[in-house]
Amino acid sequence: MTSETSVDRANQIQELTEQAQTACATTGAASSECIDAWTAVEAAQLESSSPQTDKRSSLDRYCADSPDAAECRIFDV
Secondary structure, eight states: OOHHHHHHHHHHHHHHHHHHHHHHHHHOTTSHHHHHHHHHHHHHHHHHHSOOOOOSOHHHHHHHHOTTSGGGOOOOO
16 A cells, blocks of 8 residues: 555545534434444545455465366356
8 A cells, every 4th residue: 555545545534534523513423424424434444454455265366376277167057
């Protein structure tokens, strides 16, 4: 992850936090708008803290490296 991406994500989290605070101040802490806003903040924080990994399964990665392997063959029936 580049530092520019880190800055962009930090700015996004800051903006979402401000939006959540505003939503809670205007609609109340128990409102669905407030809860949804804080859920978005948590999701952005989780995304920025998790490492960027290959989202393919181990079988998909294996088949990409070994397309002729028996496990990777696709048969038309």
